[in-house]
Amino acid sequence: MQQRTPIEEQIDLPFVESLRISFQSLKIRFGRSIITTAGITLGIAFLVSVWTNNEIGIALQESGRQSTINTFEETAEAGISTKDIWLIIMSLIVCVVGIANSMLMAVTERFREIGTMKCLGALDGFVVRLFLLESGFQGFSGALIGALIGTLGAVLLGLKDYGLDLFFYFPLLPASPEDGPMQLGVIVIILLGCILGMILAVIGSSFPAWRAAKLPPAEAMRTEV
Amino acid sequence: MADIVVKTEDVVKEYRMGSNILRALDGINIEINRGEYISLMGPSGSGKSTLFNMIGALDRPTEGRVYIDGQNMSQLSQKQIAAFRCHRVGYIFQSYNLLHVRSAHGNVTLPMIFAGISEKQRNEKAEKLLDMVGLGDRMYHLPDELSGGQRQRVAIARALANDPSIILADEPTANLDTITGREIIDLIKRLNLEQGVTVISATHDLKMLDVSDRIVDIRDGLVERIRNRDEIEIEVGEVGGEGE
Structure with missing residues (x-):
């Protein structure tokens, strides 16, 4: 059999092109993107509200103010109680599981699309990069909205508990009082929430995307969800 | 000497189904010439789609080799594949297999994006191809807004985007009514004749026999027989007669 022109190597697409395709994809499946993003928003909102609420409690107690509603046992304890730690850990788990699940579903239902893109000449790395960009953007925007909602929720709860005193002692910035536990401050919590949301979304989607990208296209296209 | 574009040597494909191993291909040897229209025929489960996947580098054989343009496919890097x-x-x-989030035009331009063709050029080419398949007025419709026949036309336009030398069609008419199926077959045949594209089609649609140069009958993962066009025409007549 005679040898024709040798098969060349596929080119790597410029980053801008990946960015454009991923944004296009987010825009077109806007409804589905919103649902996935809402999963992230809820997880982070829950975590941030519990965490911020806890910080507000500590800050107000440090300042000598007491809750107008909290029970005696709760206000008597300064610093993070076991119950608070438990609540934060629980909310973190809910957040991790919720986000991982949202992303996993969002990628798995697109296995066929991944297979098709590979048929048309997409490199494995390109497919993974596309999902990384999409999920990173969804993760960050979802987490930012979630963190703001969570903070708002915690502030409203604080207002109910402490009244307007809340604003005089609002733990906006990190503080490490000598006789009390270290406080991260609300800004840091919001930032951590955003980073966590983004990282979880990226991990949650990149693993199944990587697995799908590695599959031969025939197998990826056969996958039924 | 015939110019062979595809050659398979003892191609075996096994699938693991739980504890069982299913041998979908059991040692396939075929040679396909450049510019030929080949139909891979066989009942469901005969292995024709599996062979199609092997020839198109959509799956890897368990054993054996597939050569395209003299190149052993198993030796290619991921980027070359x-x-x-x-x-x-x-x-x-x-x-x-259209991407349902991209319009007909968006589907046709995608392979050109992967090939690194400029935006202006790919838009022009997509318009030309969609015009050619008769979808000039529905270019910006999403696949969900198109009929089955129109979607298959988009798929054909997309398949032609980077001027391939081989068209691989896996049961392209199976989901279409008789008349639309006929139109799709005619369109593929026209490409074969006018542009010299090699067409390899897995099918059990008898209409496909009519336009094929050769038919490869696959049964139980083996090549049962290979018939050329003359034999096909006789047998099509018989089959048509039997059906009436």
Whole structure:
């Protein structure tokens, strides 16, 4: 059999092109993107509200103010109680599981699309990069909205508990009082929430995307969800 | 000497189904000439789609070798395989496999994006191809807004985007009514005749026999027989007669 022109190597697409395709994809499946993003928003909102609420409690107690509603046992304890730690850990788990699940579903239902893109000449790395960009953007925007909602929720709860005193002692910035536990401050919590949301979304989607990208296209296209 | 574009040597494909091993291909040897229209025929489960996947580098054989243009496919790097799928082959599937979030135009431009063609050029080419398949007025419709026949036309236009030398069509008419199926077959045949594209089609649609140069009958993962066009014409007549 005679040898024709040798098969060349596929080119790597410029980053801008990946960015454009991923944004296009987010825009077109806007409804589905919103649902996935809402999963992230809820997880982070829950975590941030519990965490911020806890910080507000500590800050107000440090300042000598007491809750107008909290029970005696709760206000008597300064610093993070076991119950608070438990609540934060629980909310973190809910957040991790919720986000991982949202992303996993969002990628798995697109296995066929991944297979098709590979048929048309997409490199494995390109497919993974596309999902990384999409999920990173969804993760960050979802987490930012979630963190703001969570903070708002915690502030409203604080207002109910402490009244307007809340604003005089609002733990906006990190503080490490000598006789009390270290406080991260609300800004840091919001930032951590955003980073966590983004990282979880990226991990949650990149693993199944990587697995799908590695599959031969025939197998990826056969996958039924 | 015939110019062989595809050659398979003892191709075996096994699938693991739980504890069982299913041998979908049991040692396939075929040679396909450049510019030929080949139909892979056989009942469901005969292995024709599996063979189609092997020839199109969509799956790897368990044993044996597939040569395209003299190149052993198992020796290609991942980047070369991607380039092969992008430039040398155009795929047409039974279920169209269009990206439902991209318009007809967006689907046709995608392989050209992967090939690194400029935006202006790919827009012009997509318009030309969609015009050619008769979808000039529905270019910006999403696949969900198109009929089955129109979707398959988009898939054909997409398959032609990077001027491939081989068209691989996996049961392209199976989801279409008789008349639309006929139109799709005619369109593929026209490409074969006018542009010299090699067409390899897995099918059990008898209409496909009519336009094929050769038919490869696959049964139980083996090549049962290979018939040329003359024999096909006689047998089509018989089959048609039997059906009436």
